[in-house]
Amino acid sequence: MKPVKVGLLGLGTVGTGVVRIVEGHQNDLQSQTGSPIVIEKILVQNKSKARSIQIDSSKLTEDPYDIVHDPEIDVVVEVMGGIGNTKEYILEALSRGKHVVTANKDLMALHGPEILAKAGENRCDVLYEASVAGGIPIIRTLIEGFSSDRITKIMGIVNGTTNYILTKMSQEGASYSEVLKEAQQLGYAEADPTSDVEGLDAARKMTILSTLGFRTDVALEDVSTKGISAVSSEDIAYAKRLGYELKLLGIATSQDGFISVTVEPTMVKNTHPIASVNGVFNAVYVYGEAVGETMFYGPGAGELPTATSIVADLVAVVKNLRLGINGQHAVGTYKEKKLKTDEQISNKYFLLLHVDDRAGVLARITQVFAEFDVSLESVLQQPNPNNPDAEIIVITHDANKAAMKRVLHAFESLDVIRKVKSVYRVEG
Amino acid sequence: MKPVKVGLLGLGTVGTGVVRIVEGHQNDLQSQTGSPIVIEKILVQNKSKARSIQIDSSKLTEDPYDIVHDPEIDVVVEVMGGIGNTKEYILEALSRGKHVVTANKDLMALHGPEILAKAGENRCDVLYEASVAGGIPIIRTLIEGFSSDRITKIMGIVNGTTNYILTKMSQEGASYSEVLKEAQQLGYAEADPTSDVEGLDAARKMTILSTLGFRTDVALEDVSTKGISAVSSEDIAYAKRLGYELKLLGIATSQDGFISVTVEPTMVKNTHPIASVNGVFNAVYVYGEAVGETMFYGPGAGELPTATSIVADLVAVVKNLRLGINGQHAVGTYKEKKLKTDEQISNKYFLLLHVDDRAGVLARITQVFAEFDVSLESVLQQPNPNNPDAEIIVITHDANKAAMKRVLHAFESLDVIRKVKSVYRVEG
Numbered sequence: 108m109k110p111v112k113v114g115l116l117g118l119g120t121v122g123t124g125v126v127r128i129v130e131g132h133q134n135d136l137q138s139q140t141g142s143p144i145v146i147e148k149i150l151v152q153n154k155s156k157a158r159s160i161q162i163d164s165s166k167l168t169e170d171p172y173d174i175v176h177d178p179e180i181d182v183v184v185e186v187m188g189g190i191g192n193t194k195e196y197i198l199e200a201l202s203r204g205k206h207v208v209t210a211n212k213d214l215m216a217l218h219g220p221e222i223l224a225k226a227g228e229n230r231c232d233v234l235y236e237a238s239v240a241g242g243i244p245i246i247r248t249l250i251e252g253f254s255s256d257r258i259t260k261i262m263g264i265v266n267g268t269t270n271y272i273l274t275k276m277s278q279e280g281a282s283y284s285e286v287l288k289e290a291q292q293l294g295y296a297e298a299d300p301t302s303d304v305e306g307l308d309a310a311r312k313m314t315i316l317s318t319l320g321f322r323t324d325v326a327l328e329d330v331s332t333k334g335i336s337a338v339s340s341e342d343i344a345y346a347k348r349l350g351y352e353l354k355l356l357g358i359a360t361s362q363d364g365f366i367s368v369t370v371e372p373t374m375v376k377n378t379h380p381i382a383s384v385n386g387v388f389n390a391v392y393v394y395g396e397a398v399g400e401t402m403f404y405g406p407g408a409g410e411l412p413t414a415t416s417i418v419a420d421l422v423a424v425v426k427n428l429r430l431g432i433n434g435q436h437a438v439g440t441y442k443e444k445k446l447k448t449d450e451q452i453s454n455k456y457f458l459l460l461h462v463d464d465r466a467g468v469l470a471r472i473t474q475v476f477a478e479f480d481v482s483l484e485s486v487l488q489q490p491n492p493n494n495p496d497a498e499i500i501v502i503t504h505d506a507n508k509a510a511m512k513r514v515l516h517a518f519e520s521l522d523v524i525r526k527v528k529s530v531y532r533v534e535g
Numbered sequence: 536m537k538p539v540k541v542g543l544l545g546l547g548t549v550g551t552g553v554v555r556i557v558e559g560h561q562n563d564l565q566s567q568t569g570s571p572i573v574i575e576k577i578l579v580q581n582k583s584k585a586r587s588i589q590i591d592s593s594k595l596t597e598d599p600y601d602i603v604h605d606p607e608i609d610v611v612v613e614v615m616g617g618i619g620n621t622k623e624y625i626l627e628a629l630s631r632g633k634h635v636v637t638a639n640k641d642l643m644a645l646h647g648p649e650i651l652a653k654a655g656e657n658r659c660d661v662l663y664e665a666s667v668a669g670g671i672p673i674i675r676t677l678i679e680g681f682s683s684d685r686i687t688k689i690m691g692i693v694n695g696t697t698n699y700i701l702t703k704m705s706q707e708g709a710s711y712s713e714v715l716k717e718a719q720q721l722g723y724a725e726a727d728p729t730s731d732v733e734g735l736d737a738a739r740k741m742t743i744l745s746t747l748g749f750r751t752d753v754a755l756e757d758v759s760t761k762g763i764s765a766v767s768s769e770d771i772a773y774a775k776r777l778g779y780e781l782k783l784l785g786i787a788t789s790q791d792g793f794i795s796v797t798v799e800p801t802m803v804k805n806t807h808p809i810a811s812v813n814g815v816f817n818a819v820y821v822y823g824e825a826v827g828e829t830m831f832y833g834p835g836a837g838e839l840p841t842a843t844s845i846v847a848d849l850v851a852v853v854k855n856l857r858l859g860i861n862g863q864h865a866v867g868t869y870k871e872k873k874l875k876t877d878e879q880i881s882n883k884y885f886l887l888l889h890v891d892d893r894a895g896v897l898a899r900i901t902q903v904f905a906e907f908d909v910s911l912e913s914v915l916q917q918p919n920p921n922n923p924d925a926e927i928i929v930i931t932h933d934a935n936k937a938a939m940k941r942v943l944h945a946f947e948s949l950d951v952i953r954k955v956k957s958v959y960r961v962e963g
Binding site for chain 1: 552556560566567670671679680681683684685808811816823825829831837840842843844845846849850851858869
């Protein structure tokens with residue numbers, strides 16, 4: 108049997124993992140696909156650098172076109188990251204009939220439709236399971252497992268860094284900045300953590316998941332995004348006291364053909380299965396009209412989980428090659444995109460207000476809620492141990508986002524409110 | 536586009552759900568597969584019976600061969616259950632080139648290899664996602680998501696009835712018989728609950744999961760099975776006090792090519808994600824060498840989850856039909872079956888002993904453990920509030936099953952032990 112030849116773009120930790128798995132599991136892979144799989148060429152930045160695995164140096168190249176222009180290469184596996192050049196290499200590979208497996212969430216979130224269209228023209232596969240929640244086969248689950256259902260909600264903890272930080276803050280009562288520093292030391296957070304902590308990484312993943320789940324081309328700019336850098340240990344302590352955990356959740360909902368996708372710190376009832384997903388683990392909760400509640404849990408990143416997921420995609424490409432059916436499994440995004448307006452978005456909210464500690468304050472505040480038709484589930488007023496203000500904690504019933512914005516706007520000019528300390532979405 | 540014609544064997548609650556989904560989601564299904572899907576004929580026991588859905592009576596038949604011999608039928612969906620006749624109908628359908636989708640775990644656990652072989656001969660698909668954990672796409676996950684990894688452990692809560700009973704006993708401190716009665720009234724347990732409560736249903740599902748996960752033909756009789764009918768509320772109270780939940784777990788492990796599959800009530804550390812799977816929900820925890828811990832959670836049964844899963848399989852068959860590749864995705868069980876002996880099986884165990892309340896008893900008991908080389912993690916002796924005995928609770932370190940059997944055998948002739956009240960496997 109003729110071996111399937113793979114060109115690997117990138118040899119960082121994930122790329123190294125791919126080489127290890129393909130070499131170490133050669134028998135299993137061949138039993139499953141019927142073909143040997145050979146890593147033929149590898150793009151590196153510097154051929155003479157020392158490596159943690161032994162690789163025949165004749166396989167290494169510093170020129171990407173050695174791979175994407177090589178007629179012998181059947182499949183390009185992209186694990187170099189980045190957007191600009193990487194996109195060019197992938198489009199070039201596709202235009203020459205090579206199949207592509209990528210872990211690049213940034214690329215797929217920003218240029219997915221263009222890349223998938225090019226793949227379609229050339230009857231090529233583009234698989235990208237590893238781009239979201241590395242160790243969880245959520246993409247094939249959304250495409251195949253839910254093919255006969257209508258997904259109405261996807262909630263994801265899809266960023267391990269922020270979940271690690273929030274878990275530590277919750278379990279140890281530590282401050283955001285302390286835990287971030289520790290996460291950086293442990294290698295769980297980057298030196299510049301912006302993309303993770305401001306929710307951008309999660310937003311890219313939610314773009315990919317909601318596109319697949321709702322069969323609609325969701326763009327990154329459709330995702331309303333807020334990170335965790337303003338979360339205080341006080342907020343988390345209140346959440347716990349009320350029976351909630353604070354999580355950075357991506358939430359995508361679809362109702363009567365209108366969708367909404369957000370990433371924001373959210374209070375989740377502690378009985379909800381996603382509330383107990385801790386540390387660097389990821390989880391994706393999917394609600395289907397027929398199937399009801401399901402959840403998929405696993406590692407979100409890491410050399411081996413990500414590499415495993417890439418090799419599973421590679422196996423799928425090789426099976427398709429043997430059957431001669433590449434390029435035919437792409438998911439149609441056949442539904443028109445209609446985004447919910449703020450008036451159509453309905454959530455429960457938690458508010459923590461610092462207010463004057465005098466009579467009549469609560470009445471004036473509840474009056475504002477009533478004026479904008481936001482009804483309240485619970486209200487708690489208490490002295491603030493740290494300063495002369497009082498604190499008022501409110502949890503609303505389901506309220507539309509537009510009404511909540513009006514309430515918050517009115518609070519700005521309400522003299523009894525010293526500060527709107529925190530506002531969070533509430534789930535479950 | 537020529538419609539794909541489906542023959543449905545059975546029109547109980549699941550069959551009715553299949554009809555509802557195929558009719559209600561016709562546009563989505565056609566967008567995904569490129570073909571209309573038509574339910575052409577339906578096998579019922581009594582054509583004149585009143586039904587909860589409107590069905591053209593000309594589609595109903597009381598003769599299964601009207602369906603399996605009809606050259607127009609492309610796919611047979613089997614939701615009638617049973618083994619003897621049902622197997623004949625399915626084999627007959629396959630021999631005539633019809634593809635099969637089934638939810639029948641009993642049939643697949645007992646006759647899976649024969650049915651899959653017949654399908655292979657005739658280049659037909661046999662898909663059976665709904666046979667295990669109805670609402671969780673665990674079968675395609677094991678086949679595709681883990682294709683590049685080596686699964687070393689599968690733990691499943693795969694029977695909703697027993698999980699409901701154990702959850703209620705844990706949350707309310709109620710007795711087994713009380714909760715079973717309530718479950719029967721609610722329709723969560725059958726009038727004859729044997730198959731569920733004695734672990735037989737779970738064993739059938741673990742046969743299917745371990746065959747797929749380990750790529751080895753595991754037979755039902757390879758599964759060591761124990762049910763929950765002897766679980767007392769006292770056992771559950773002890774489990775909770777020690778930080779465990781008692782769950783009926785199917786556990787399949789593979790180590791150095793040797794496998795073991797069991798179903799038994801097991802104490803699971805309450806920090807393990809599977810410990811918080813409550814009520815009728817199912818979950819399958821899969822440990823892959825590369826990916827590490829993953830878990831898949833969802834409804835285990837129910838009309839709509841099961842029907843959804845069946846229609847997802849139907850979509851896969853129709854896609855394969857359009858691509859002309861049916862019968863080519865079956866999973867090879869290319870690994871020889873080697874079962875672990877008791878000497879190779881290693882677990883932690885919990886024991887609750889009723890003993891004479893006098894000096895030296897603990898010493899004699901711990902001596903027996905030492906004699907058979909079972910070391911202990913913790914030991915607690917306390918008076919028993921309900922009778923004049925004392926209680927000794929032991930949790931062992933990892934011990935091999937053969938040694939534990941020797942210990943239990945020796946306890947039979949140890950005069951200071953009045954009763955070995957409970958023995959449970961401990962996980963996590």
